Amino acid sequence: MAKHLYVCVSFTISFIFIQLAKADNYIVHMDLSVMPKAFSNQHSWYLATLSSVSPNSRAKTNTYIPFSKLIYTYNHVIQGFSASLTPAELEALKNAPGYVSSVKDTTVKVDTTHSFKFLGLNSAKGAWPVSNFGKDVIIGVIDTGVWPESESFNDNGMTDVPSRWKGACESGSQFNSSSCNKKLIGARSFSKGLIAHNPNITISLNSPRDTEGHGTHTSTTAAGTYVKDASFFGYATGTARGMAPGARVAMYKALWEEGAFTTDVIAAIDQAITDGVDVLSMSLGLDELELYEDPIAIATFAAIQKNIFVSTSAGNEGPDVETLHNGTPWVLTVAAGTMDRDFVATLNLGSKGSVNGLALYPGNFSSSQFSIVFKDACDNTTELREITQKMVVCRDPDGDDSLNDQVNNVHLAGNTAGVFITNTVDISVQTPFPAIFLEQKDGDAVVDFIKTNTDPKASIEFKKTILGIKPSPRVASYTSRGPSYSCPSVLKPDIMAPGDSVLAAWPTNIAAARVNDDLVFSNFNIISGTSMACPHVSGIAALLKAAYPDWSPAAIRSALMTTSDQIDNTGSLIKDIGDNLQPATPLAMGAGHVNPNKALDPGLVYDATVQDYVNLLCGLNFTAKQMETITKSSSNNCSNPSLDLNYPSFIAFFNDRDAKPNSTAMLKFQRTVTNVGDGSSTYRASVTPINGLKVTVEPDVLVFKAKYEKKNFKLSVEGPRQLNEAVSFGYLTWEDSGRRHVVRSPIVATSYKIEK
Numbered sequence: 102m103a104k105h106l107y108v109c110v111s112f113t114i115s116f117i118f119i120q121l122a123k124a125d126n127y128i129v130h131m132d133l134s135v136m137p138k139a140f141s142n143q144h145s146w147y148l149a150t151l152s153s154v155s156p157n158s159r160a161k162t163n164t165y166i167p168f169s170k171l172i173y174t175y176n177h178v179i180q181g182f183s184a185s186l187t188p189a190e191l192e193a194l195k196n197a198p199g200y201v202s203s204v205k206d207t208t209v210k211v212d213t214t215h216s217f218k219f220l221g222l223n224s225a226k227g228a229w230p231v232s233n234f235g236k237d238v239i240i241g242v243i244d245t246g247v248w249p250e251s252e253s254f255n256d257n258g259m260t261d262v263p264s265r266w267k268g269a270c271e272s273g274s275q276f277n278s279s280s281c282n283k284k285l286i287g288a289r290s291f292s293k294g295l296i297a298h299n300p301n302i303t304i305s306l307n308s309p310r311d312t313e314g315h316g317t318h319t320s321t322t323a324a325g326t327y328v329k330d331a332s333f334f335g336y337a338t339g340t341a342r343g344m345a346p347g348a349r350v351a352m353y354k355a356l357w358e359e360g361a362f363t364t365d366v367i368a369a370i371d372q373a374i375t376d377g378v379d380v381l382s383m384s385l386g387l388d389e390l391e392l393y394e395d396p397i398a399i400a401t402f403a404a405i406q407k408n409i410f411v412s413t414s415a416g417n418e419g420p421d422v423e424t425l426h427n428g429t430p431w432v433l434t435v436a437a438g439t440m441d442r443d444f445v446a447t448l449n450l451g452s453k454g455s456v457n458g459l460a461l462y463p464g465n466f467s468s469s470q471f472s473i474v475f476k477d478a479c480d481n482t483t484e485l486r487e488i489t490q491k492m493v494v495c496r497d498p499d500g501d502d503s504l505n506d507q508v509n510n511v512h513l514a515g516n517t518a519g520v521f522i523t524n525t526v527d528i529s530v531q532t533p534f535p536a537i538f539l540e541q542k543d544g545d546a547v548v549d550f551i552k553t554n555t556d557p558k559a560s561i562e563f564k565k566t567i568l569g570i571k572p573s574p575r576v577a578s579y580t581s582r583g584p585s586y587s588c589p590s591v592l593k594p595d596i597m598a599p600g601d602s603v604l605a606a607w608p609t610n611i612a613a614a615r616v617n618d619d620l621v622f623s624n625f626n627i628i629s630g631t632s633m634a635c636p637h638v639s640g641i642a643a644l645l646k647a648a649y650p651d652w653s654p655a656a657i658r659s660a661l662m663t664t665s666d667q668i669d670n671t672g673s674l675i676k677d678i679g680d681n682l683q684p685a686t687p688l689a690m691g692a693g694h695v696n697p698n699k700a701l702d703p704g705l706v707y708d709a710t711v712q713d714y715v716n717l718l719c720g721l722n723f724t725a726k727q728m729e730t731i732t733k734s735s736s737n738n739c740s741n742p743s744l745d746l747n748y749p750s751f752i753a754f755f756n757d758r759d760a761k762p763n764s765t766a767m768l769k770f771q772r773t774v775t776n777v778g779d780g781s782s783t784y785r786a787s788v789t790p791i792n793g794l795k796v797t798v799e800p801d802v803l804v805f806k807a808k809y810e811k812k813n814f815k816l817s818v819e820g821p822r823q824l825n826e827a828v829s830f831g832y833l834t835w836e837d838s839g840r841r842h843v844v845r846s847p848i849v850a851t852s853y854k855i856e857k
């Protein structure tokens with residue numbers, strides 16, 4: 102959401118330190134093992150350390166405690182604190198005992214009635230009944246806050262809050278501690294980082310209440326309860342519900358209309374860990390940072406150490422490659438796809454029939470017939486303004502970017518309605534005036550109708566929802582693509598989920614749309630983005646967590662990935678809207694489109710422990726301090742460095758630009774799979790052919806005698822040192838007898854090189 106792309110502004114904290122240079126917020130990592138025994142806790146040590154590096158302030162009074170410099174003391178996410186520091190103070194701090202590293206605070210990017218059916222969720226069988234709808238799993242959502250009055254947070258029929266829950270419902274402006282219930286079990290807000298950046302700021306609503314809508318939408322997508330007759334002004338009508346209707350929600354508001362800072366986000370993660378969430382859902386991220394510089398990667402490492410599953414969004418910077426954020430090996434990175442649902446309007450041409458086009462105009466529109474005129478490029482605004490009581494048809498010449506201008510021109514001219522012929526619109530977009538977007542061939546028929554009639558007239562019916570759209574799902578154009586910047590050896594994104602035109606709850610006093618110059622309000626809104634895809638998988642992960650409380654986050658991630666779908670509802674490979682409808686590569690959609698029912702019974706999982714992630718960090722050749730920043734331990738065991746994480750996907754780089762012609766390379770991977778199916782079983786490997794590459798699996802038969810038994814195999818990819826194609830891909834599939842379990846992993850070979 103563009104709103105959150107604030108430029109980082111730093112202020113002089115002049116009212117306290119008039120003589121000091123410009124201060125900035127920093128996240129400071131410390132080595133707790135060297136804390137002098139004299140300190141009773143880390144907080145007092147950090148305060149003393151800060152005091153020792155601020156001679157100017159200390160000179161004012163002997164007992165000065167620089168509490169105003171300290172923003173947060175963190176307990177889990179990092180060993181350390183955040184503070185507002187001048188350049189001189191930061192330099193002094195670097196020499197203080199126990200200092201490990203620091204990063205400057207930055208802003209983060211914030212990237213359903215129907216999605217449950219599209220994903221095959223069914224009350225009678227499959228993931229919902231097996232997991233008891235995610236009963237008692239607690240999903241912590243880091244976002245813009247929550248609208249507790251939404252019907253989607255109704256707790257009818259829910260049992261008491263689990264006693265292990267240590268969270269709270271904080272009161273604040275327009276938010277009562279009684280605003281929570283058995284569904285929304287916690288709500289807190291984190292604004293100290295924001296305030297430290299701008300001490301004079303007036304926060305419009307200083308409480309967990311959502312003033313933007315994003316957090317209400319994402320949290321109810323994950324775990325909203327049933328709401329009958331939900332709709333967005335007549336579109337997407339039906340019973341709304343989240344992916345895990347039985348799960349509980351805790352909101353951690355760290356994204357503010359006034360700005361969204363990492364110091365606040367990691368404070369929110371820190372508190373969520375203390376409170377006892379099971380799943381963390383974060384539709385936000387930071388671009389192009391090394392793992393040891395990315396506060397969200399560092400904070401989520403602590404979550405994984407506590408067995409908390411972390412789901413994140415890939416970002417909305419597609420379709421270019423190497424754009425994704427959260428390419429972090431220990432989290433799930435979610436890409437966005439379309440559903441099989443379109444919002445349309447019908448243009449009736451009387452006896453000449455009718456055509457459908459995408460439309461999401463929320464207003465009411467007359468059913469009368471109006472004259473209809475063709476104005477081609479719609480670029481003469483004077484002429485458009487002279488047209489009254491008529492619908493105007495515009496055509497967007499191929500390969501031209503004039504559609505936005507055309508839409509603006511018609512809107513400003515106040516024409517009765519706009520009919521836009523274009524090949525560039527693939528999702529329904531909200532318009533504040535009556536507008537319909539036609540495909541070329543339908544548009545041609547309309548233009549023909551206008552040209553061959555002396556007094557052409559037409560009418561439009563809005564507010565139609567069409568299901569069963571084929572092909573679907575498709576990869577959304579905007580979803581950010583891999584490879585991962587911070588850890589290229591782990592294939593990212595991991596999985597795709599519905600992100601386009603998702604209906605979920607919305608605060609009733611925040612405009613959901615605009616009709617002409619009026620704001621209009623609704624309990625539900627339809628919005629798009631990887632921000633919407635992420636909470637879908639957070640909810641599905643909660644279903645798995647309810648069914649298998651002992652599984653590690655890596656095992657849950659593996660189950661989600663290896664059971665996902667690569668085939669769309671026409672039986673073809675899923676296509677990528679951002680790549681001319683070519684089959685989607687795993688760099689766009691990860692392993693495939695999430696399939697919750699299959700994920701409940703994956704057969705085999707690729708598990709990973711915290712030590713496996715440490716081995717990976719060692720393989721990245723991080724320094725001891727960089728390692729410590731992430732792991733919070735100064736004694737990391739690097740006896741087994743390896744970039745080859747036990748992951749349910751493979752990425753092989755053939756990018757040696759200096760390679761001799763026709764010279765080849767063999768890249769090897771080592772994996773361990775755990776049998777989570779019942780009893781004995783035999784799995785056989787098969788690999789889809791990949792153009793120009795030779796893939797071998799050794800052994801290619803795995804015989805398991807018992808549940809939880811582990812087996813190793815090796816996969817090697819042989820190919821040219823410099824691959825001709827940017828990306829080639831295929832799949833490794835392990836299948837047991839009778840295809841009861843099909844465990845599929847994407848294999849990507851690429852010539853991309855991450856330039857840093």
Ligand SMILES: *[C@@H]1O[C@H](CO)[C@@H](O)[C@H](O)[C@H]1NC(C)=O
Nearest residue numbers: 273274275276277278279280
């Ligand atoms: C908070 O609770 C009090 C007492 O129940 C009530 O008077 C007040 O209106 C509530 N405020 C909000 C914002 O719900």
Ligand SMILES: *[C@@H]1O[C@H](CO)[C@@H](O)[C@H](O)[C@H]1NC(C)=O
Nearest residue numbers: 112113114115116299300301
């Ligand atoms: C904050 O407000 C005070 C008093 O109005 C003013 O003097 C000061 O310049 C402001 N500081 C910033 C950083 O805007």
Ligand SMILES: *[C@@H]1O[C@H](CO)[C@@H](O)[C@H](O)[C@H]1NC(C)=O
Nearest residue numbers: 334463464465466616619621
């Ligand atoms: C559309 O009509 C309905 C029913 O008369 C009304 O409730 C609603 O407010 C109208 N919508 C707008 C945007 O005017």
Ligand SMILES: *[C@@H]1O[C@H](CO)[C@@H](O)[C@H](O)[C@H]1NC(C)=O
Nearest residue numbers: 480481482483484485486487
């Ligand atoms: C736009 O339309 C007006 C009125 O029909 C006409 O006078 C004018 O020449 C047109 N401008 C252009 C650039 O075609």
Ligand SMILES: *[C@@H]1O[C@H](CO)[C@@H](O)[C@H](O)[C@H]1NC(C)=O
Nearest residue numbers: 590719720721722723742744
């Ligand atoms: C780490 O260092 C080793 C030994 O110098 C080197 O072979 C390897 O390529 C380095 N790995 C990375 C990811 O830079």
Ligand SMILES: *[C@@H]1O[C@H](CO)[C@@H](O)[C@H](O)[C@H]1NC(C)=O
Nearest residue numbers: 712716736737738739740741
């Ligand atoms: C480090 O890990 C290896 C196994 O990977 C183990 O053999 C060794 O004992 C460990 N070293 C320490 C100091 O824990």
Ligand SMILES: *[C@@H]1O[C@H](CO)[C@@H](O)[C@H](O)[C@H]1NC(C)=O
Nearest residue numbers: 760761762763764765793821
């Ligand atoms: C590389 O392989 C191609 C096709 O097999 C062959 O035509 C060409 O001569 C080879 N080039 C060299 C330098 O060996």
